[in-house]
Amino acid sequence: MKKTLILSYTPRENSNTKKMLDFFIENNQEKTAITFIDLAEEAPDLLLKENLNLYVNRNFGGVELTDEEQKVLAKNDKMMQQLLDTDFVVLASPMYNFSVPATVKAWFDAVIQAGKTFGYTETGIKGFCENTKALILMTSGSDFGIEPYKSVNFATPFLITAFNFLGIPAQAINKFGMIEYADKSNQMIADAKEEIKVVSNQWY
Ligand SMILES: Cc1cc2nc3c(=O)[nH]c(=O)nc-3n(C[C@H](O)[C@H](O)[C@H](O)COP(=O)(O)O)c2cc1C
Numbered sequence: 001m002k003k004t005l006i007l008s009y010t011p012r013e014n015s016n017t018k019k020m021l022d023f024f025i026e027n028n029q030e031k032t033a034i035t036f037i038d039l040a041e042e043a044p045d046l047l048l049k050e051n052l053n054l055y056v057n058r059n060f061g062g063v064e065l066t067d068e069e070q071k072v073l074a075k076n077d078k079m080m081q082q083l084l085d086t087d088f089v090v091l092a093s094p095m096y097n098f099s100v101p102a103t104v105k106a107w108f109d110a111v112i113q114a115g116k117t118f119g120y121t122e123t124g125i126k127g128f129c130e131n132t133k134a135l136i137l138m139t140s141g142s143d144f145g146i147e148p149y150k151s152v153n154f155a156t157p158f159l160i161t162a163f164n165f166l167g168i169p170a171q172a173i174n175k176f177g178m179i180e181y182a183d184k185s186n187q188m189i190a191d192a193k194e195e196i197k198v199v200s201n202q203w204y
Pocket of ligand 1: 010011012014015016017018093094095096097098099139140141142143177178179
């Protein structure tokens with residue numbers, strides 16, 4: 001059975017993004033083995049002074065860390081291994097302040113590791129997760145599908161670029177304008193479910 005890693009940052013009561021994710025899970029849980037990470041309950045370690053230097057020394061400098069030092073990196077290493085072990089990734093998150101919530105960014109900072117999930121080869125930088133595919137489920141309050149906001153959507157380009165950097169083709173189902181078009185939010189969720197069915201049929 002193929003494996004799916006689900007990353008959920010949907011802490012708000014009655015979260016619309018969660019409705020999309022719940023539908024994905026209901027639709028597919030019999031067809032795939034799911035590992036679920038709740039990024040609103042358990043955040044990856046932020047790259048602060050100690051762990052950043054251990055990571056750089058180990059992954060770029062080839063330094064062998066002590067067991068104690070390895071423990072400092074263990075939480076993020078585990079998240080990276082979960083990514084290496086999966087066939088599919090689903091990331092569910094709202095847009096926060098034109099980008100992604102900090103814990104979602106922290107997940108990418110945890111799993112994008114030199115020598116492990118990407119590396120420097122004779123032909124340039126290469127992502128090592130080439131057999132993985134990703135789906136992004138995102139909502140926003142305003143309409144980021146049209147200007148003046150379209151060109152300041154830093155969330156979708158970041159997510160697609162970061163997955164691609166890892167070698168992972170990614171597609172996004174975005175439902176923008178949940179507050180702006182509140183009267184249409186139910187229809188937007190219904191539309192998202194139809195799009196989720198299409199991706200699910202392609203994947204499993
Ligand atoms: C901290 C915070 C920041 C937000 N920033 C944005 C933003 O930059 N652009 C936007 O359109 N909506 C923004 N919103 C609104 C949410 O993206 C929107 O309501 C989304 O649908 C919430 O998803 P949820 O229902 O899954 O919680 C923000 C909401 C919060 C709580």
